[in-house]
Amino acid sequence: MKPIVIIGAGMAGFTVARELRKLDKETPLVLLTSDSGGFYSKPMLSNAFAQNKQAAQLVTQSAEQMAAQLNAEIRSTTPVDAIDTTKKTITIGEVALDYAKLVLAVGAQPIRLTIEGDGADQVMSVNHVADYARFRDLVALPKHGASARVTILGAGLIGCEFADDLSGAGHAVTLIDPSPLPLAALAAPALSRGLHAALTSRGIVLKLSTTASRIDRSGDSLQVSLADGSSFETDIVLSAVGLRPDLRLAQAAGLATGRGILIDANGQTSAPDVYAVGDCAEYTVDGNGGTRILPYIAPIMTAGRALARTLTGTPTAIELKDAPVIVKTPSYPIALVPPPLHAVAGGAWQSEEIGERTICRFYDAQGVMAGFCVAPQDAAIRASLLAAMGSPAPAQEASAA
Numbered sequence: 004m005k006p007i008v009i010i011g012a013g014m015a016g017f018t019v020a021r022e023l024r025k026l027d028k029e030t031p032l033v034l035l036t037s038d039s040g041g042f043y044s045k046p047m048l049s050n051a052f053a054q055n056k057q058a059a060q061l062v063t064q065s066a067e068q069m070a071a072q073l074n075a076e077i078r079s080t081t082p083v084d085a086i087d088t089t090k091k092t093i094t095i096g097e098v099a100l101d102y103a104k105l106v107l108a109v110g111a112q113p114i115r116l117t118i119e120g121d122g123a124d125q126v127m128s129v130n131h132v133a134d135y136a137r138f139r140d141l142v143a144l145p146k147h148g149a150s151a152r153v154t155i156l157g158a159g160l161i162g163c164e165f166a167d168d169l170s171g172a173g174h175a176v177t178l179i180d181p182s183p184l185p186l187a188a189l190a191a192p193a194l195s196r197g198l199h200a201a202l203t204s205r206g207i208v209l210k211l212s213t214t215a216s217r218i219d220r221s222g223d224s225l226q227v228s229l230a231d232g233s234s235f236e237t238d239i240v241l242s243a244v245g246l247r248p249d250l251r252l253a254q255a256a257g258l259a260t261g262r263g264i265l266i267d268a269n270g271q272t273s274a275p276d277v278y279a280v281g282d283c284a285e286y287t288v289d290g291n292g293g294t295r296i297l298p299y300i301a302p303i304m305t306a307g308r309a310l311a312r313t314l315t316g317t318p319t320a321i322e323l324k325d326a327p328v329i330v331k332t333p334s335y336p337i338a339l340v341p342p343p344l345h346a347v348a349g350g351a352w353q354s355e356e357i358g359e360r361t362i363c364r365f366y367d368a369q370g371v372m373a374g375f376c377v378a379p380q381d382a383a384i385r386a387s388l389l390a391a392m393g394s395p396a397p398a399q400e401a402s403a404a
């Protein structure tokens with residue numbers, strides 16, 4: 004019997020495998036991954052410093068343990084080179100492997116900025132546990148003492164989380180972003196101002212409305228030059244400017260792609276018996292051809308459950324629901340549901356302050372609530388805001404953000 008093959012052993016690959024095994028314990032299942040194949044929770048990568056967690060502590064199950072748990076074959080450090088959707092094979096070097104059904108769960112790649120200077124090649128990204136291990140080793144070099152100077156490019160969700168985490172662990176953090184406020188692409192200005200104040204009061208230096216134009220080596224340090232003409236020394240530069248779905252295998256195989264690998268309501272790509280899920284996928288989100296990249300855990304859980312049913316013979320639509328993203332900035336805990344891109348034009352944020360709390364609701368051009376952000380967040384306020392999604396703006400609205 005030909006196996007179900009999953010390429011990728013991140014949250015998406017393992018979620019599909021787990022959900023599949025709840026429905027079908029026998030069909031041969033093979034996972035292939037370029038990495039070590041152990042299970043870890045990727046969101047931990049940006050809040051593990053303050054908890055002094057080593058990379059090995061984040062891997063809760065080895066590839067062997069996962070293989071036993073899933074009754075699957077896991078081929079670690081095995082990058083897949085190509086897919087032939089006509090012959091229904093994948094190739095690893097010279098070796099071909101047949102599949103009955105194939106799931107692409109290959110994730111996303113960090114976006115690399117083009118920066119001048121002989122230190123630009125020192126810029127790191129942390130998108131996998133192995134990157135985190137390298138980053139930790141660098142931060143811990145004796146020459147940095149107890150407090151390394153870390154410069155983070157990008158004050159989006161991941162950049163702000165790393166900044167708060169590293170400063171919580173005693174490091175000296177500088178955060179650079181072209182926007183005038185942190186988290187500007189996801190949150191309302193009123194909330195971004197609150198985050199700015201919280202990060203600043205922690206000692207994080209924010210250099211906003213500018214970008215890094217050069218990084219040069221300077222003895223043991225790096226010299227960062229900004230577009231605004233200023234410059235400063237740092238020990239380490241971490242890039243957190245975003246991720247891009249990994250389309251390399253899909254495009255080489257002739258699958259339809261947009262920003263991600265295009266999938267229909269059931270998670271199928273443009274080729275029969277080939278599916279995609281997770282950070283690499285571009286989900287169909289409505290019956291009008293609307294699509295979205297959703298690089299978060301909650302959609303993976305929903306899609307993984309539906310896909311497992313489809314793979315076991317019951318075609319099942321992926322019914323994505325709004326789920327808040329928790330921004331792991333303990334100095335200013337945020338929950339948010341970002342408005343979908345298509346709702347942004349013509350819409351507006353409305354904000355209100357209730358005591359220490361800032362609540363912002365996004366209303367689209369039709370006056371329907373299509374997103375929110377709140378800080379400090381807690382479960383009750385999250386739930387009430389989630390319940391209000393889709394409701395019309397009240398007649399008497401609070402002040403504009």
Ligand SMILES: Cc1cc2nc3c(=O)[nH]c(=O)nc-3n(C[C@H](O)[C@H](O)[C@H](O)COP(=O)(O)OP(=O)(O)OC[C@H]3O[C@@H](n4cnc5c(N)ncnc54)[C@H](O)[C@@H]3O)c2cc1C
Nearest residue numbers: 011012013014015036037045046083110281282298299300
């Ligand atoms: C620092 C950080 C913090 C985050 N925090 C949160 C959070 O708090 N909440 C939230 O909802 N989301 C968070 N996210 C996003 C979330 O973690 C991701 O959406 C999710 O982990 C993506 O899982 P994935 O399996 O799609 O991709 P990945 O985890 O990237 O897995 C991709 C897999 O594909 C394999 N692969 C790729 N190409 C090949 C190939 N050719 N052959 C074989 N294998 C291949 C890789 O080795 C890997 O195993 C965070 C992301 C980061 C980086």
